[in-house]
Amino acid sequence: MAALVKSFIVILLFSLINEGMCQEKCATIDLQIRQEKTGKLVQAKPEFQVRVLNACPCLQGNVTLDCNGFQTVEVENPVTLLRSGNECLLNNGSFLTPFNEVDFVYAWDTEFPFKPLSSNVKCD
């Protein structure tokens, strides 16, 4: 019983410390990128829908993804995905709110492995 209480206190302390270290807790890695085929064909290439979830309890702005080698036949909406060189800016640089996602579509022969590059984490 005492051990149980002790471990409860340890967990409580740990979560308090964690709370204070929100900035560290939310890394670029806290973006979850999922994609799937929509079933649509664009110029005979499959269309993919990409969903980027902000998986941390803070705002993340100026989110960029690695776009090195990314190709699409579908015209991109620059507000959702603005490409500059090997980087793609998501959501026009605006904040992604905690646990919400933004999505965009593209069409190519193969699925492109988007990876998060950077973001501005803002915790209040």
Ligand SMILES: *[C@@H]1O[C@H](CO)[C@@H](O)[C@H](O)[C@H]1NC(C)=O
């Ligand atoms: C994005 O970056 C620009 C330029 O560095 C900055 O002015 C802007 O406040 C940033 N926006 C967000 C949402 O972090």
Ligand SMILES: *[C@@H]1O[C@H](CO)[C@@H](O)[C@H](O)[C@H]1NC(C)=O
């Ligand atoms: C995208 O961001 C730029 C610069 O921050 C701003 O001038 C423009 O109005 C934004 N576009 C939209 C559609 O929000």
